[in-house]
Amino acid sequence: MALHLYNTLSKKRELFQPLRDKEVGMYVCGPTVYGHSHLGHAKSYVSFDVIVRYLRYSGYRVRYVQNITDVGHLLGDTDDGEDRLVKQSKAEQKHPMEVADEYTRSYFEDMDALGVLRPDISPRATGHITEQIEIIKTLLQKGLAYEGNGSVYFDVRKFHAYGKLSGRVLEEMESGKRVEIKSEKRNPEDFALWKKATPEHVMRWPSPWSVGFPGWHIECSAMSMKYLGEGFDIHGGGLENQFPHHECEIAQSEGATGKPFVKYWLHNNMVTVDGQKMGKSLGNFTTLKDAFKRWEPEVVRFFILQSHYRSTLDFSNEAVDGAGRGLARLRQTFQQLAGRIQTAPEGNEPHTISLDTYRSEFCKAMDDDFNTPQAIAVLFELGKEINGLIASGKPFGRGSLQEIDEVRKELASGVLGILEETIAPQSLNGTSEADLLGLIVEIRKDIRAQKLWGISDKIRDGLQKLGIVIEDTKEGAQWKKVT
């Protein structure tokens, strides 16, 4: 089965066929950097990270571009709206650019922790003002935009395909219901390409029309087309940006170039809390920095991947705790496998696991619009079989056991970004510590041989308090660290 993905533009699952053979250009709307990232951001960027990883695993050369929005856009489309970056900079008594930098670093720190691979290009909106102005000039030349009082607006009525992504029809939109009609605008649906700056607006640039700043939507058109070409394969983003943001991107880009902008639109769904959207406006969000105090970032990542990217994911402590226990079990399986590999005899005494079946089942799930929950289920099935194999106590050859671990490296680490690249058999953290614990386990073994259970249990309980769990198995005691 070849890769199929759900295209929001056609509202159908489509066979993935990139514009240029094995090359894929992909753009995802990045964060506006005026606050710490929350679980909603994590869902989005982890999802797209796995999509990029899987495309690469499938043999595509991907150029992944994700912007950083550091221009202060207005709340609303009115002149009295507040600039979010300016607002935050006042609160922190910093220059808006300091704020942008602070939260850009914070963003990457969180994403790195989550195992999200860095995009190939992370362009900043403020670094591409010239490109944005160029597009606006073209739109004016083509008569798709007009100027009024130093600001420039896109004339939505001139672009007949407007609404093709979101399914909106101009006539049916109740105009001006939530947006104040601006006198400069010909029609309430028109959106700003360039805004003349008010005196208090610090982030400002010269342009042919006024000293001002670009509209929100134009940055993504400018940066995506600069690095990926006028038409490219995949554009991703949050569902809430489908309208107006992505609809406007299409209008500007296709209006300016006359070419199809994006072939596949991918939209990820939201994290909810008690059924309600987690978002900045509702204030019901959990920042990643707070989440990481309770859970390892990998657990958060795993929790996210246990639901489909196009489904909402309901967040609760109980649900993430549950995901954490599941991941711990899976990790334990591979830790024990690693232990076996160390002590296994040379040679290839074969195991009975059909690794190719697991590989193909995993890919079948991922080929079906990146069904990560299904893919994880495949890994659990594999884990179950590995556990059975370990429990059987049969002496499999080292080479054949390593083959099994290869699957973990490939699918779990490589594609899903869970279960780190190398798993130490007993999570050892420096040799001296491991030697020390080995000695304790050895002494305890002698104590147990004398059936001095009290002392034996005292050692085990004491170690547990230090975060080290002793497990007595048929093959002797094993220890592992718990966090």
Add this chain to the structure above:
RNA sequence: GGCGCCGUACCCAAGUGGUAAGGGAGAGGUCUGCAAAACCUUUAUGCGGUGGUUCGAAUCCACUCGGCGCCUCCA
């Protein structure tokens, strides 16, 4: 008001025409000095409700109840 989505066991969550994945939690068992882990078994004749189409529906259609998203910045 317009556009759209969702409702699957105690919790999270796959499944879009062929007879309910997976994880967590719970129960029983094997093993064990005990514990933990692991392994085996088990937990929805049922997929919000009511009709309909079909040999067959969680899946398609209609109606209905409940929840949510977008239309203002938001991943």
